[in-house]
Amino acid sequence: MPWIRSRAKMGSIAVMGTLDSKGEEHLFLREAVAGRGMPVLTINIGTLGPPAFPPDLDLGVRGQMAREDAVEKVLQRAKAEVSLLQKSSEISGLISCGGGTGTHMATTVMRQLPIGFPKVMVSTVASRDLSSIVSTSDITMIHSVADLIGVNSVTGRILDQAAAAVCAMSKARWSPQPRRATIAMTSFGFVTEAAQRIRRLLEQRGYEVVAFHANGTGGRAMEEMAIGGHFHGILDLALHELADDMMGGYCRGAGQVRLFSPPDKALPRLVIPGGLDCAVLEFTKDSVPERYLGRKLFFYDFRSAIGLEPGESARLGQDLARRLNMYRGPVEILIPSLGWSEADAPEMPLYDPESREALLAALEKGLVGGRRVRRVQAHINEERFALEAVSLMEGLLQGGASA
Amino acid sequence: MPWIRSRAKMGSIAVMGTLDSKGEEHLFLREAVAGRGMPVLTINIGTLGPPAFPPDLDLGVRGQMAREDAVEKVLQRAKAEVSLLQKSSEISGLISCGGGTGTHMATTVMRQLPIGFPKVMVSTVASRDLSSIVSTSDITMIHSVADLIGVNSVTGRILDQAAAAVCAMSKARWSPQPRRATIAMTSFGFVTEAAQRIRRLLEQRGYEVVAFHANGTGGRAMEEMAIGGHFHGILDLALHELADDMMGGYCRGAGQVRLFSPPDKALPRLVIPGGLDCAVLEFTKDSVPERYLGRKLFFYDFRSAIGLEPGESARLGQDLARRLNMYRGPVEILIPSLGWSEADAPEMPLYDPESREALLAALEKGLVGGRRVRRVQAHINEERFALEAVSLMEGLLQGGASA
Known part of the structure; x- marks a missing residue:
């Protein structure tokens, strides 16, 4: 009919x-x-x-x-x-x-x-x-x-x-209290402390924070909602999904939409390499696959994290540069120089400045258009790093950032 | 507090x-x-x-x-x-x-x-x-x-x-029209025609039919609801899950609750070996595993059915006898002598009277307590088989059956 x-x-x-x-x-x-x-x-x-x-x-x-x-x-x-x-x-x-x-x-x-x-x-x-x-x-x-x-x-x-x-x-007709702006934030188990600090600081300053677990689905959901126009900015604290996509890890599946630029708007994004020091795989201390026996290892629950070798980190740096070069909106890149996750800290099993530097070198070499990398002498989970991140995010939202 | x-x-x-x-x-x-x-x-x-x-x-x-x-x-x-x-x-x-x-x-x-x-x-x-x-x-x-x-x-x-x-x-307050009784029925792709015929006949006679797909979860759900007291009787048309449990097939997972007797009541059950002629596995005609190349094969979608060898059928017969011997309620066992599924019919790829007879011999040998096997000279998907099944089911519900 x-x-x-x-x-x-x-x-x-x-x-x-x-x-x-x-x-x-x-x-x-x-x-x-x-x-x-x-x-x-x-x-x-x-x-x-x-x-x-x-x-x-x-x-x-x-x-x-x-x-x-x-x-x-x-x-x-x-x-x-x-x-x-x-x-x-x-x-x-x-x-x-x-x-x-x-x-x-x-x-x-x-x-x-x-x-x-x-x-x-x-x-x-x-x-x-x-x-x-x-x-x-x-x-x-x-x-x-x-x-x-x-x-x-x-x-x-x-x-x-x-x-x-x-x-x-x-x-159902519920709607949120009006806030200054809505910020999407990625998070990840090993940077939970950073996520909590940043969320608290942003909320104190009048922003709304919508958190996404960077587990493959979460990062993808965030990018799709960003394309749909839900957010005023992205505080991309946990890039870990890029590592797991490359290594076939537990949080794989975010794919090429990750760090994708919404086509119709310049969405401010602060990029932080949270969890980009490791891949998360499904094995325990009793079942370490032979090919990972020479790696730095961090045992968690039914999953464990492996450190990345400098060559792998360099590839991640290239991948990140490639994605950011295609991103249309204003971007800041903020690096916590003393470690990118709970497992990547002095005295912790995955602490590896050399591998991190390999990533940063490849990233800086690959970036075009005047984008640069800022470093803070702090660990990602420290309060002073959170303060720096929030301040940069506010700058981006207010249009005062390098675009 | x-x-x-x-x-x-x-x-x-x-x-x-x-x-x-x-x-x-x-x-x-x-x-x-x-x-x-x-x-x-x-x-x-x-x-x-x-x-x-x-x-x-x-x-x-x-x-x-x-x-x-x-x-x-x-x-x-x-x-x-x-x-x-x-x-x-x-x-x-x-x-x-x-x-x-x-x-x-x-x-x-x-x-x-x-x-x-x-x-x-x-x-x-x-x-x-x-x-x-x-x-x-x-x-x-x-x-x-x-x-x-x-x-x-x-x-x-x-x-x-x-x-x-x-x-x-x-x-929500919906409730069904009162019917004579509620009968749970298992079904399965290759006995769909039988399920439709039986459902229609039962509904014409004033019964309510609740169907369950015998795919591992469905049979288990039915048995759990039977224990919960939802049904007046079970027309167990599709025993296929027993074969897939034994062979590691697609519809595995029903487990030991299948054909389990509700502990507190004598629930009438009509048992029919629908789909007990085959196991369903995930391969296509282009990807037949080598160990099944000598078998009777029936290609469906992304799944295919393999015929069972007489030794396997005999084991299924023993398994079925063991379960039925523990069943407390009134039971009838009805066998369609000309085939147990769409694929097990004359001219069809899985037609195999010898394997079926191996199952029946083991079943009859294993049954105790006077329970016996009735045979109908019909294929499971024929109308006269459906009529016989419905008539037996009514007898069971009215208490006129061997218990």
Whole structure:
């Protein structure tokens, strides 16, 4: 059926799914939402057959296309249409239910919607690995426990609660106290003390701090939100993900979006090499792989940190220079000369000025455009380093920094 | 502080967490729930220090204990207390937020609560592998995206929505139409047709059918819910998980709870060897492991099925007999003589009467207590097999079966 845009009431809850194979379940969701007094917009993304009931928006394809192509085509359409509906405030929440395929399809659409827009997925596969399903988004996942084959005493109750949840979430209206600016900050286990000091100082000065754990997902989430315009500046305290990406470590996966420049604005960024002294790997003192026996080692929990060799550090320095050279906004680079993590301090196992200098030499050699490296005679976790970092960050935000 | 039970208002929302390290965030949740007109009960499960605010129920431990022991002790207390609160209807929902440790602790308490009782977890680790976090429960998982370090424009909004969700879920009141009885049924890709036929026939006769995908988690969830008293009978169409447990297949993990007898009741069960002809493994026609090259093979998607050798089938028969001999309730065993899955049919790649007979011989030899095996001259996916299965199931439910 043709899509008549005027039919969508402002603030509707979108009930989206494969209405061919999961028609009964989505019809139930529609009634559960409507029964709570919310306007509903039903969207079909099925590829197997005609929808079980007439949807408000039919994005399904049927016909001779190969299954994969059909899924791809529906997803392209759905991403575009649902984005428009969200941007125009015609929908105030999105709910879906499904098995493996339905979950893949619906969450692909959900992941591109902004953080904070309510998105609820009832899924048979919600107790598996969700790294590619939830990824860096805030999708609410509800495990259906039983198969989504009909509405029964188990699935009906769970679907009804999910409908209640998305309706209530769409009405949540909390907003933060206005602050001078919102600063995103990366953190990491071995620089926790620095993160706490810096956060406290920034908050005392009237800034809001949003922290991200530099564990592969966290850094990626921060960069994506920066591109989405959530922040006034970035205090990039923990670059550790670059080391783990290079060494295949525990916090790998941040990828090329890390230190990426939002294309449409000059976002101030203070860069500090927290945790760039080591890679974190999954072994304990009883299971050190042979190839790391000659390294500096720091045992933590089920993970351990290895020191980096000067050659590896130099490669990291080149990598960092390359990324910063592409960064459009104002940047400061601040180096704590006495150590870059809890493990990289005098008397601690990973203390290694030589390797750090190899990184800095490569970084300084690689930087173009007049960007330079500032050094502070302090360890990263010391108060005077935090004070220096906060002062530089304020300068960047006030536009007084080298750009 | 001492716990005064009379302080809990009926139907409160429990706000539970490590109130030492995550005090600010749980205080925010408390206000967000209370602001929606719901009574709140705060519960501390911290092990690091004193709670940031006085909780209604302080289950935290502090002192000289080793960290792991403290966590274990708190969890024992919390599981007992929260169960009591739920059983006495003093709480109508549970919400928590946390990082790795907080998520582990809170979800350990949540997992023992019944399906359908609202449980919401805001977590920094909600986009990872949730197989041991959500497992067979219906925990609602919400990814915090940013670190839960303070309440800011990102975490505040997500926490507020989570509070809205748990309040609304606790008020959801849907209940199913009354039916003659509720029957749990296992299903599996290669016996989908049988599952559809049987479900339709049972529903026509006034029964409710709750389906579980026999993929390791599904069978386990069904057995746990059976122990919890959710069902009047089990139509165990897909025993495939036993084969994958033995062969290390894709649907492994159901474990010893599979075919387990609820200790306090005689639950009727019809047992059918759906999918017990094969193991499902992760390879395609282009990547068949050498050790399976001599087998009967059926290529599906990213997974393929291998036929079982008679010796393996005999071991499965022994395993099945052992489990059924321990089962206390009335049991019928129904065998479709012309094939046990879509792939095990004449002209299909896994058709193998010899291997099936090896299983049946071992099963019949192993069964004690007068239980016997019935055979139908039909393939599992045929209508006449479905009719026979439904008729036997009805007999079991009406108490007319051999017990």
